[in-house]
Amino acid sequence: MPHPGHRFRALLVVGLLMAAWPSAGFAQAPPPPAAVGEQTASALRARIGPPHEETIKAYVEAGAKDTKPHVLTDREWALIESAIADLPVFYRQVLERRLARLSFIDAPSSTGTALTRPSEGPNGELMFDITIRAEVLDASLSAFLTQKEAMLFSPDGSGYQVQVMAGQGSALTYILLHETTHVIDRALDITMKGGPFTAVWTDYRSLAQPYAAGAIAHSVYRREPKLPLSQSPGLYRALAGAPFVSLYATASAGEDFAELLAWRELSSRFATPLTFQVLDGRGVEIVSVEPLESPAVRSRIEAAQAALTRARTAAPDKL
Structure with a gap:
C-alpha cells in the first residue's frame, strides 16, 4: 500500500506527468500483442514504462539499496496483463483516465511495496504514477x-x-x-x-x-x-x-x-x-x-x- 504525506510504506502515493517521460537510457522490452477487444487493457499496457527518477529517489531516500528500473520478462508481462484483466471495469476506466505510468522497480532491500505519485498532466489534469516492487510479480x-x-x-x-x-x-x-x-x-x-x-x-x-x-x-x-x-x-x-x-x-x-x-x-x-x-x-x-x-x-x-x-x-x- 500512501496518500500525500505518507511518503513511503509497504504502502503508496506520489506524482507524474504522462506516459512519455524520457527513460534515462533504460530500455523497456515492448509488450506482447494485446488480446483482441481489450481496448482499455491495451491502453493501460501501453503506459507501462520505467519509473520516474523522482520515484527512484524516493525509494533510495527511504533506505532501499541497489534500486533500479526493472526490465520485464515475457512471463512478467503476462502476469501484469492477467492482473489488469482481473480489475473491475470501473477501476480500469479510472486508470485509463488517470494513470500516467505503471512502473516496476528492483528495490530488494525496500520495506515498501508500492508508491503512487500524483502530479499535473499535460492539460492540467490530476494524473498518477504507480510504481511497484518487481519481486511481488510472482x-x-x-x-x-x-x-x-x-x-x-x-x-x-x-x-x-x-x-x-x-x-x-x-x-x-x-x-x-x-x-x-x-x-x-x-x-x-x-x-x-x-x-x-x-x-x-x-x-x-x-x-x-x-x-x-x-x-x-x-x-x-x-x-x-x-x-x-x-x-x-x-x-x-x-x-x-x-x-x-x-x-x-x-x-x-x-x-x-x-x-x-x-x-x-x-x-x-x-x-x-x-x-x-x-x-x-x-x-x-x-x-x-x-x-x-x-x-x-x-x-x-x-x-x-x-x-x-x-x-x-x-x-x-x-x-
Missing part, C-alpha cells in the same frame, strides 16, 4: 501478506509466528486494487476531508477512541517500533475486536478506505479468504482472526462503497 497473496505482517515484529525467542491465509491468487491483483482505490480517493477527495468514517478517525491519521488507546494503535503501520513476537497474540486479538479489515488499514483513513474497497472486490469477485493466524513454536494455533466474517467490518465495507458511490454521483466529471 508472489501469491498469502505469501505477500505473510511477509508484510512479519515486518511488524522482531524475534524474541518466543517461537511465535504470524501467517496470513488469503488464497493463492496474485498479490499484484490486490496491489492494483488497493493502489487504484488511492487514485479514486485522491481524485474525488474522499478521505482527506475527513472521509466517511468519523466513528474510527478524528482526522486523516488520528484514530478515534477507543482504538487510539488500544493495542491496535501500536504497530509499525502506526509509525511505532516493531513489537516482540510474543506480543503478536494480543495485537491480533485487538484486531478481532476492531472494525478494521487489517492492521494495515489502521495506518490512515486513506489506507483504511483502500483496504476496505480492495477486500470488497477480492471477497465478492474472487471469493478470496482472509485469515490472520498466530502460531506457537510447535505450530499450534494461538489466535485466528477472520476480518471478513466480522459484521462490523462487513458494515464498513458497504459504507466505503456507499461513500464512493456518493462521491462519484456528486462529481462524475472527476472520474
